[in-house]
Amino acid sequence: MSKPMIEACGIDKTFTLRRDGRLVEHRALKTVSADLHEGEILGIVGESGSGKTTLSRIMIGIDTASKGEILFHGDRVATRREWRDLRRHVQYVFQDPFTALCPTMRIGKALAEPLAIHGIGSREERPARVARMLEMVGLHPDMAGRLPSQLSGGQRQRVNLARALMSEPKVLICDEIVSGLDVSVQAQVLALLLDLQKRLGLSLIFISHDLRVIRYLCDRVLVMYLGEIVEQGRTDEVFAAPKHDYTRRLLAAIPDRDRPAHHSPIDEALK
Amino acid sequence: MTAMRQALLDVAELSVAFPGRNGPIRAVDGVSFRLEPGESLVIAGESGSGKSMLCRALMNIQPGAASVTATRMDWQGRALGALSPRDWRALRGGQMAMIFQDPAAALNPLLSVGRQIMDVVNAHRACSRAQARSRAIEVLGLAGLPEPEARLASYPSQLSGGMRQRVAIALALAAAPKLIIADEATTNLDVSIQAQIVALLKRLQRELGLGLIFVTHDLDLAAEVGGRLMVMYAGQPVETGPVQTVLKDPCHPYTRGLLRSAPTLHSSRETPLQPIPGQTPKPGAVGAGAPFRSRCPVSVEGVCDVRRAPWSEAGPGHRVACNRFALDGRGGLP
Numbered sequence: 001m002s003k004p005m006i007e008a009c010g011i012d013k014t015f016t017l018r019r020d021g022r023l024v025e026h027r028a029l030k031t032v033s034a035d036l037h038e039g040e041i042l043g044i045v046g047e048s049g050s051g052k053t054t055l056s057r058i059m060i061g062i063d064t065a066s067k068g069e070i071l072f073h074g075d076r077v078a079t080r081r082e083w084r085d086l087r088r089h090v091q092y093v094f095q096d097p098f099t100a101l102c103p104t105m106r107i108g109k110a111l112a113e114p115l116a117i118h119g120i121g122s123r124e125e126r127p128a129r130v131a132r133m134l135e136m137v138g139l140h141p142d143m144a145g146r147l148p149s150q151l152s153g154g155q156r157q158r159v160n161l162a163r164a165l166m167s168e169p170k171v172l173i174c175d176e177i178v179s180g181l182d183v184s185v186q187a188q189v190l191a192l193l194l195d196l197q198k199r200l201g202l203s204l205i206f207i208s209h210d211l212r213v214i215r216y217l218c219d220r221v222l223v224m225y226l227g228e229i230v231e232q233g234r235t236d237e238v239f240a241a242p243k244h245d246y247t248r249r250l251l252a253a254i255p256d257r258d259r260p261a262h263h264s265p266i267d268e269a270l271k
Numbered sequence: 272m273t274a275m276r277q278a279l280l281d282v283a284e285l286s287v288a289f290p291g292r293n294g295p296i297r298a299v300d301g302v303s304f305r306l307e308p309g310e311s312l313v314i315a316g317e318s319g320s321g322k323s324m325l326c327r328a329l330m331n332i333q334p335g336a337a338s339v340t341a342t343r344m345d346w347q348g349r350a351l352g353a354l355s356p357r358d359w360r361a362l363r364g365g366q367m368a369m370i371f372q373d374p375a376a377a378l379n380p381l382l383s384v385g386r387q388i389m390d391v392v393n394a395h396r397a398c399s400r401a402q403a404r405s406r407a408i409e410v411l412g413l414a415g416l417p418e419p420e421a422r423l424a425s426y427p428s429q430l431s432g433g434m435r436q437r438v439a440i441a442l443a444l445a446a447a448p449k450l451i452i453a454d455e456a457t458t459n460l461d462v463s464i465q466a467q468i469v470a471l472l473k474r475l476q477r478e479l480g481l482g483l484i485f486v487t488h489d490l491d492l493a494a495e496v497g498g499r500l501m502v503m504y505a506g507q508p509v510e511t512g513p514v515q516t517v518l519k520d521p522c523h524p525y526t527r528g529l530l531r532s533a534p535t536l537h538s539s540r541e542t543p544l545q546p547i548p549g550q551t552p553k554p555g556a557v558g559a560g561a562p563f564r565s566r567c568p569v570s571v572e573g574v575c576d577v578r579r580a581p582w583s584e585a586g587p588g589h590r591v592a593c594n595r596f597a598l599d600g601r602g603g604l605p
């Protein structure tokens with residue numbers, strides 16, 4: 001396999017919470033180490049609240065770790081300049097599609113902005129690039145004239161992805177970006193990501209609760225539980241022979257319309 | 272025949288339109304259904320097909336620019352159109368509650384989680400502060416939030432995406448409503464918590480006759496929720512019937528395409544997932560014909576571009592709006 005591109009070494013993250021008027025520490029990440037290789041798709045799954053978003057944000061410097069360090073191509077990232085160098089290559093598509101876009105900026109402008117910032121293409125060809133990108137994520141080019149409030153949840157989610165892709169990043173972090181899409185559009189978006197990986201060597205961190213999608217898309221997967229990585233490995237291996245009890249529990253709870261009703265995890269939970 | 276029970280919701284020909292340059296754009300176009308206590312209606316379909324707009328119209332919280340029309344829209348036998356703003360305040364959040372696709376819209380970033388839930392409890396029943404607080408802890412626990420008591424003082428920004436979603440679920444449960452509209456309410460939850468939430472909703476349906484409208488893109492989850500399924504495309508319902516029946520024997524070409532593109536636990540990149548070919552029609556351009564015609568492998572020339580499909584009976588309680596099906600009774604299948 002290629003060498004690690006971004007490495008997280010021994011990351012701790014502690015938040016301070018108020019509880020009954022007292023301040024208490026909450027350890028959201030407990031000495032976590034992970035790495036992303038060039039051109040790979042790394043999946044992160046796990047319990048809701050286990051630290052997936054926090055870890056991915058720390059890996060690209062949107063959040064700071066309480067302890068531990070981040071390496072970029074083997075070198076420790078510390079100064080602001082080093083973080084800026086790292087982040088120039090990275091785009092992050094946030095979990096919450098509703099707050100990520102500027103509410104007063106039309107979609108077309110929001111998509112063209114990264115082109116202007118990064119000096120990609122000439123001014124004349126920008127609208128055509130925007131239209132092409134919208135079509136790639138399954139949106140009609142007419143959507144360029146809309147405001148974010150005039151879009152459905154899944155349409156907004158796709159605009160966020162399209163915007164992130166406009167600046168042609170080397171690393172993309174997708175935090176729960178396909179759960180709001182119908183499965184046909186989802187298949188289209190997954191095909192787009194796989195194509196970018198193949199053609200441009202895009203590296204991807206893909207956070208999702210949909211284990212069917214993780215299994216389909218990801219080369220490698222991390223399973224998180226209570227602030228720790230409890231299992232990791234090649235996706236097909238983890239799915240074929242899960243080692244940790246939590247992974248097994250997750251796999252057993254995947255909805256499946258072919259499963260006899262009395263075997264469903266919902267009926268289990270009802271007992 | 273036994274007399275029909277009184278429906279919680281009885282809706283006919285509900286449409287939601289936005290003004291557009293070339294006339295109104297129909298985000299929701301002709302939706303009809305009845306929902307009795309204890310029943311569930313699962314809504315699936317294209318992203319942008321009007322599912323959320325439909326839910327909002329039922330709660331009378333559509334965007335200002337939207338106009339809602341219906342030939343019938345009754346809540347327990349009363350026309351919703353005749354309600355005063357005061358009636359609406361009592362109904363919304365109290366008798367019918369919605370879990371929004373966007374938890375940020377339901378939660379106030381400036382108030383603690385506990386405070387927000389206690390406010391809902393207080394708005395709909397007379398009770399002491401201590402009672403409201405214990406109800407807040409109870410519903411947070413029901414929604415699967417660990418250490419609910421400790422989380423009362425948290426602000427939404429201090430929670431993970433899925434924790435916020437569970438707070439939104441707790442808010443909807445707070446006043447023990449008769450109807451819950453869950454709009455993609457479990458998308459940020461891991462599958463075990465998702466299973467717990469669905470189990471909880473099903474228990475409330477069985478024990479208290481809760482009515483449920485459940486919007487989801489996950490067709491396997493739809494099957495586990497059960498009840499009736501309505502599939503939507505470009506604002507229009509195209510197929511409806513018992514969930515299992517529709518998934519086993521899909522009759523509309525859109526439903527078939529959708530099911531073909533869904534990943535299963537056995538999908539692999541060697542046989543790539545197949546999206547439905549073609550593009551969603553331009554907003555407002557569906558016009559008089561069948562909404563799916565431009566992408567439809569079985570469309571009928573001279574019919575689908577001029578005529579909206581009539582509803583055909585495909586089986587007991589299973590109906591499909593497809594011109595081809597109306598002509599051949601199979602929808603183009605051999």
Ligand SMILES: Nc1ncnc2c1ncn2[C@@H]1O[C@H](COP(=O)(O)OP(=O)(O)OP(=O)(O)O)[C@@H](O)[C@H]1O
Pocket residue numbers: 015016026028046047048049050051052053054055095428429430431432433434459460461
């Ligand atoms: N700003 C913050 N202040 C306090 N606690 C926080 C903050 N951000 C996150 N946390 C806590 O850190 C933990 C991990 O949160 P994180 O958002 O990383 O979870 P996640 O795995 O992404 O979950 P989900 O699947 O629900 O999105 C949670 O317990 C959360 O409450």
Ligand SMILES: Nc1ncnc2c1ncn2[C@@H]1O[C@H](COP(=O)(O)OP(=O)(O)OP(=O)(O)O)[C@@H](O)[C@H]1O
Pocket residue numbers: 149150151152153154155180181182289298317318319320321322323324325334336372554
């Ligand atoms: N304020 C608005 N003005 C004009 N069109 C709008 C407005 N808000 C939403 N729409 C359009 O109405 C249609 C229906 O939106 P809705 O949010 O109901 O879709 P949805 O089925 O819930 O989709 P998703 O699965 O992506 O959440 C969409 O095509 C959307 O672009």
Ligand SMILES: [Mg+2]
Pocket residue numbers: 052053054095175431432433
């Ligand atoms: Mg998260």
Ligand SMILES: [Mg+2]
Pocket residue numbers: 152153154322323324372454
């Ligand atoms: Mg929606």
